[in-house]
Amino acid sequence: MNALNSILTPIADILLAPFGRLPSQVALIFWSVVVGIAMAWVFKHTSNQQRLKEVASCIKAQLLAIKLFKDDLGVTFRCQRELMKATGFRLLHSMPPMLIMLIPIALILTHLAVRYEFRPIQPDESSVVELTLSSTHWEANKDLQLQVPPQVEIETPALRDHERHTVSWRIRPTAPSVTPLTWTIADQTVEKTLVVSDRPGLLHRVSPQRPGSNIFDRILYPTESGFTSDSPVQSISIQYPRNSSPIFGLDIPWWATFFIVSMLAAVATRPWLKVQF
Template sequence: MKPLISLLNTVFDVVLAPFGHRFAAFDLLVWPALAGVVALLVYKKVSNQKGIAAAKNGIQVHLLEIVLYRDDLLGVLVATAQAMKQNALYLGNNIGPMVVMMPPMTAVLVEIVAHYAYSPLPVESRPLLEVTMAEGASMKSTDVTLEVPPGLTIDAGPVATPEGMAVWRLKAEAPGDYVVTVKVGAESQQKALAFGGEPRKIPVERTNTWEAILYPGEDALPSDSAFETIRTRYPDRELTFFPDGESGILGWFFGFSLAAGFALKGPLGVEL
């Protein structure tokens, strides 16, 4: 997991935000459109185009049959069953392409989210650093300690919950990127925190689960870490002309890439 995330980070940190992070519109227009076009071409390549066309025709034929012979109950039932069968064939023909396209689409999406969905923490805010222990970890959350760099202070906490969380409230003196160190037993892990300043890629969470791929702002935690997650909640970045936050970017990305795909399916000769 860790090498894969590092590789993706290396690639996308170069290709994303070519004009800096202040100008989100370029990436939020280009990448979904590009993803839509590439997905269309991949779809064309890996899908059974003839099978899809046949299934779509079959659905249309049987729907027409239902309309024309609506007085014939048995005929309507048979046509309905056949339409559903064709529908299942259509969906089946789409599973393969979906499986192929999902990983790269997800990778692009999570990178865009990390770059544009969040704002740095306001300097005057008092964010929480929440550490969750891994299931089965030998140490308890009460044993976790936190070291902070100069310019960052522990404002309150820790509160260690019996459910395996340790929580601190932090305070920054000035804008900047800080790195705190979370320790338990012999293990020591770092967590970055972005306070104030220009928009940038935001380090939200480190985790040792598969979800690490959703948080490319930092490396994943080692799979054998005593910590399951180390996280801070960041405010959504206001994107003015685009929907804000994780769900906003998610919706925009899918909506715009689908629109681009549908717009170009004719010129590219793709059966959807």
């Protein structure tokens, strides 16, 4: 997963780079549209379009029959049964493209999440940094020191939690920067990127966690390489504030914006792509 992430992360950076100076919503809407069109194209080429067209015609016919024979209860019920059947078929024929698109969409979502789910810490805003050690390395390394660049202050002594094997600090950056926080453990230096910005409305890559060996964590937090299972460090997290990316004054979650815009884009391009959903 580390290898895949190390390929995908720079690609995502390149694709989003042109939007770096624009409000973050612009990139979200643009890429939602692109992904929507791409999904429609993939759908067209991975589904049985002929069968889907037949199902769509059948649905149309049943709806027309219901309208024409609305006084005949028998016909209405029969049409509704056929409608349900046709809807089931439509779902069934939509499954293969959906399964094909599942993994790419999930990867796109995780890369969007690190840019839209959280916002950077602002200068003079406090945050908690937490490092989790493996149980075998706890006793030997629990007194480890956090090293910070000059523009970051450490506000508390290390808090060692013997039960969860975590060490926590509260930090307060004083100036915007993208900078590593570092620790030295067993002659190794480990890092976690800290993102500080006084322009939180722009696009930033904000990963709240550098994951361990857990595959799901590596999918969810793809931008920093995960620690191996034998590493003394199991994960490092920074508490970033949740982001808010209002669209036209509505504070809807970024993922809802993504799905709504991509679906609208897919539906809008249907006549040109000649795709049947």
